[in-house]
Amino acid sequence: MSGLLRTEWLKVKKYPAFWWMIGILAISYPGMNYLLYVNGYKDQLNSKTMGPVLRMLPNPFTFPDVWQTVAFISSIFVFLPSVVVIMFITNEYAYKTHRQNIIDGWSRKNFMMAKMVDLLIVCLFATILYAITAFIIGSVNTTAPGRNVWEGNQFIALFFLQIFSQLSIALLIALLVRKAFLALGMFLFYYFPGEPLLVALGKKYANDAGEFLPLEVSDRLIPFPRWFTRKEEEWKALVEQSDIHILYTFILLAVTWAICFWMNKKRDL
Amino acid sequence: MEGSEGKIMSQVLSLSNISKSFGKVRALKAVSFDVPEGSVFGILGPNGSGKTTLLSIVLDVLKANNGNFLWFGQPGSPAQRKKIGSLLEGPNFYHYLSAIDNLKVTQSISGRGSKEDIDNVLKKVKLYERRKSRFKTYSLGMKQRLAIAAALLGDPRVLVLDEPTNGLDPVGIAEIRELIIELRKSGHTIIIASHLLDEVERVCTHVAILKTGELLTTGEVNEVLQDEDVVELSAADLQALAEVLRKFSNNVTVNSSAGTVQFSLPKGTARLEDINTFCFNNGVVLKHLLLKKKRLETRFFELTND
Numbered sequence: 382m383s384g385l386l387r388t389e390w391l392k393v394k395k396y397p398a399f400w401w402m403i404g405i406l407a408i409s410y411p412g413m414n415y416l417l418y419v420n421g422y423k424d425q426l427n428s429k430t431m432g433p434v435l436r437m438l439p440n441p442f443t444f445p446d447v448w449q450t451v452a453f454i455s456s457i458f459v460f461l462p463s464v465v466v467i468m469f470i471t472n473e474y475a476y477k478t479h480r481q482n483i484i485d486g487w488s489r490k491n492f493m494m495a496k497m498v499d500l501l502i503v504c505l506f507a508t509i510l511y512a513i514t515a516f517i518i519g520s521v522n523t524t525a526p527g528r529n530v531w532e533g534n535q536f537i538a539l540f541f542l543q544i545f546s547q548l549s550i551a552l553l554i555a556l557l558v559r560k561a562f563l564a565l566g567m568f569l570f571y572y573f574p575g576e577p578l579l580v581a582l583g584k585k586y587a588n589d590a591g592e593f594l595p596l597e598v599s600d601r602l603i604p605f606p607r608w609f610t611r612k613e614e615e616w617k618a619l620v621e622q623s624d625i626h627i628l629y630t631f632i633l634l635a636v637t638w639a640i641c642f643w644m645n646k647k648r649d650l
Numbered sequence: 651m652e653g654s655e656g657k658i659m660s661q662v663l664s665l666s667n668i669s670k671s672f673g674k675v676r677a678l679k680a681v682s683f684d685v686p687e688g689s690v691f692g693i694l695g696p697n698g699s700g701k702t703t704l705l706s707i708v709l710d711v712l713k714a715n716n717g718n719f720l721w722f723g724q725p726g727s728p729a730q731r732k733k734i735g736s737l738l739e740g741p742n743f744y745h746y747l748s749a750i751d752n753l754k755v756t757q758s759i760s761g762r763g764s765k766e767d768i769d770n771v772l773k774k775v776k777l778y779e780r781r782k783s784r785f786k787t788y789s790l791g792m793k794q795r796l797a798i799a800a801a802l803l804g805d806p807r808v809l810v811l812d813e814p815t816n817g818l819d820p821v822g823i824a825e826i827r828e829l830i831i832e833l834r835k836s837g838h839t840i841i842i843a844s845h846l847l848d849e850v851e852r853v854c855t856h857v858a859i860l861k862t863g864e865l866l867t868t869g870e871v872n873e874v875l876q877d878e879d880v881v882e883l884s885a886a887d888l889q890a891l892a893e894v895l896r897k898f899s900n901n902v903t904v905n906s907s908a909g910t911v912q913f914s915l916p917k918g919t920a921r922l923e924d925i926n927t928f929c930f931n932n933g934v935v936l937k938h939l940l941l942k943k944k945r946l947e948t949r950f951f952e953l954t955n956d
Contacts, residue, residue, distance in 0.1 A: 388758040396746050472744075481742035484709045485759040485800075486732030649712045 385495040388482075393499075402465045403506070409461055410510040414454050414518060418442050440522060441606045445533030447519035450606045452536040455511045456543055460572055462503050463551040467564045469499045470555035480650045489646045497638070500548055508541040539602045539627075546599035546630045549637045556641055572596065592622070598633050601626040660723070662687050662808055662839045663708060667717035670703055676863055677703045680717065683858050683868040685841055690834045692850040692871075693843040694946075695860035696954055701843040702739050704860070705812050709736055732760045735801035736810040741793040745786040749777055749796050752785055753803060762804025771799040774829070790817035798826065809833065809840045815849060827853055851946035859953055866953045875949050879920035884910045884938035885929070894932040898925070910938065 393399045422442065425431045441450040473479035482492055519530060554571075555564040576596050583591025591597055604619035663685040670678040678700045685691045693701045706712040708719050710726055721730040743752040753768045763771070772778040775795040780788070788796065794817045801809055814830075815823045823846075830840055830853045844850050850857065851871070858868035867874050885891040888904055892911050895902045899913040920941055929936050 384758065388755060391751065391755050391758055392744060392747075395748075395751055396744075398746075476744055477739075477742040478744060480711050480738070481756075482759055483711060483728075484731060484736045484738055485756050486728050486761070487759050488728040489710075491728065647713070649706075 382494070382498070385491060385498055389495050389499055398468065399465065402461075402468070406461050406465075406507065407510060409458060410455055410507070411514045411517075413458055414451050414514050417454050418518065438607055442518050443523040443525070444519045444528050444530050446606065447515050447522070448533040448536040449603065451511060451515035451518060452540040452543075452603045453605050453609075455507070455514070456540065456600070456603055459544055459547045460569055462507050462544065463548055463568055463572075464565060465503055466500055466548045466551045467555040467561060467568065469496060470552060471559060471561035471564055474559040475561065483650060490642065493638075493642050493645050496552065496641075500545065500552060504541055504545045504548060507544050508537060511540050512537050536603060539623075542627065542630055543599040543602045546634050546637075547596055549634060549641075550595045553637050553641055556644060592626075593629070595633060595637075598626060599630045602630060660687050661685060661720070662689075662722060663841065664720045664723075665704075665708070665717070666719065668704065668707060668714050668719060669716040670700075670707060670712060670714050670863075678707075678714075678863045681860070681863070681865045682717075683865060685839065686856065687839050688834075688837055689856045690830060690840045690842065690854045692854035692857040693841065693860065694845065694847065694850060694857060694950060696845065698862065699860040700863040701860060702812055703863075705736075705738055705810055705841070705843055709734075709738055709810065711738065732762065733806055734808045734810055735762070735803065735806040737797045737801045737814055738810070738812045740813075740816065741797035743785045743793070743796060743800075746784060748784055749781045749788075749799070752796065753800060756800045756803055760804070762806060764804075767804055771802045774802060775799045776825075791819060791822055794818055795822070798829075807838055809838060809842075811840065811842045813844055814842065815844070815846060823849065847947045847950055857946075859950065861954045871946070872943070875943060875946060877949070877952075878917050879915045880912060880942040881915065881920050881922070881925060882910050882912050882938070882940045882942045883925070883929070883936055885934050885936050887934070891929065891934050891936075894929055894934050897932070898928060912942070 422435070426435055439446055441447065473482070479492060482495075483489060487495075515536075516530070523530070551564075551568045554568050555561075558564045558567060576591075576594050579594055580591030580597050583589055583594075592601060601619060601622050604616065604623055607616060609616075661684045665684070666682050667680040668678055668682070669676070669680050681700070681704060693704065695701050703712060707714045708721070708726065709731060710728075719726060721727075721734070724730065744755065747755070749772055750768060753763075753771070757763050757768065769778065769781075772781050775798050777792060777795050777799060780792065785793065785796065794814070798811070798814060801811060811830075815826050818826065827849060830842070833840060834853070834855070842850070842854065854871055856869065857871050857874050859866045859874070883891060883895070888906065888909065888911055892902050892904050895911060895913055899915060902911060902913040904911050922939055922941060926936055926939055
């Protein structure tokens with residue numbers, strides 16, 4: 382495993398596009414959370430209609446709710462790390478280095494394992510960014526003394542699981558189509574508006590069958606914060622679904638990676 | 651197998667009934683041959699004959715539909731590929747990395763060579779001065795040189811080179827030829843696919859000729875070239891010489907401009923002493939007598955032209 386990690390590090394450590402994307406990611410996560418806090422929440426507090434309702438609820442940017450709030454906001458922007466993940470795969474096809482890696486002595490399994498390691502590192506990086514952002518926002522806003530800051534931190538694990546699952550779908554698409562722009566276009570289109578549209582149609586016409594769609598399966602790990610909706614029933618139903626979706630996500634992950642490994646093993650390079 | 655010098659030669663690579671189709675196109679049709687250790691084995695064939703497909707299969711880039719192959723007597727595996735220096739279908743490198751960084755990736759995957767070896771192979775292929783430049787800034791010839799450097803990294807005993815002189819200038823081609831000869835002398839086994847017949851004839855000890863996926867012939871270069879004995883003679887009176895030789899063979903041709911007469915006999919039957927005696931006894935004194943080796947190019951066209 383360390384050999385795979387070392388090789389992947391050699392591939393990316395001098396790749397400017399990779400570091401640009403990591404930089405953008407590092408700025409975006411805290412940035413977009415701050416933006417939603419200021420424009421999405423604080424401004425709403427002053428609204429004549431929403432303000433009184435929001436003041437009745439706990440501040441979602443304080444502990445313990447901040448873990449969920451920031452996880453939810455950060456999860457909306459999964460398309461940013463998806464660019465890095467798609468790049469990991471399509472670069473290899475563009476330069477034909479996926480062939481060279483095999484010729485030089487990797488097994489096809491090694492190649493996929495290396496990509497899984499890449500993906501895990503990107504997910505870990507995004508999760509750390511999320512956790513730091515949530516911790517800082519929570520610390521700044523929480524004024525109540527003696528508050529346990531780690532309460533609700535299960536969302537760190539759920540965020541990691543969600544992003545790993547969704548980026549695995551991006552990787553599968555990249556592996557299938559092999560072309561960077563096409564893969565990115567397909568993933569982004571499916572991410573928005575493709576799947577949200579199908580989920581909405583499912584809710585309306587098919588007894589919410591959309592909950593089993595590839596991104597929605599893990600989307601429901603982190604229900605949207607309470608202040609996002611006035612519909613109490615809908616919110617409660619989503620929170621109740623969260624636990625079973627951990628199992629669904631693991632199943633989806635197993636299927637996604639099984640397809641990736643199988644496809645890479647069987648097909649001509 | 652008994653080698654030409656009497657030593658026992660083991661097989662580095664054995665192919666058995668390898669077949670491969672791309673849709674309806676049959677790229678390889680039950681190809682079988684062995685590559686002996688220490689040989690420079692040329693795989694020849696016109697464009698589309700299946701040379702690269704064959705090498706891709708033995709390097710696990712393509713999957714054969716039928717048949718199997720053995721490296722060093724064992725089924726192909728990543729561990730075996732690590733011991734083989736390969737250049738397949740042009741240089742495949744990370745465009746944003748330098749020569750050194752690309753070779754570090756090769757080294758990390760294959761486990762072949764050290765940091766010093768990277769410098770050494772870059773010097774060997776004359777890329778050392780540009781070692782820190784990004785791959786995308788290289789000319790086609792420089793890219794090819796880097797691919798050869800990657801194959802040479804760690805001095806593997808077996809090399810697979812697919813069209814190694816592609817994109818090289820005449821000086822580069824000559825350098826690669828010398829390199830291959832040098833490697834052959836030091837006991838390396840080299841499998842080389844090429845359509846440059848002159849190059850192959852100069853460096854190869856063995857050859858396999860493919861056409862539209864079919865193996866036409868294989869063996870030692872001399873065996874493949876000499877499908878018959880071609881005798882070339884010269885005398886003061888060419889017409890008289892030709893007349894005498896017609897008693898010996900029906901297949902006599904006079905080349906007046908070259909001042910020679912040629913005829914062919916079944917392979918292995920030409921005895922130059924007997925021919926000389928025969929001519930002398932029939933009143934013709936020879937001034938030139940040679941058992942001629944056929945050029946690979948000639949033999950190649952004979953085999954590949956319908």
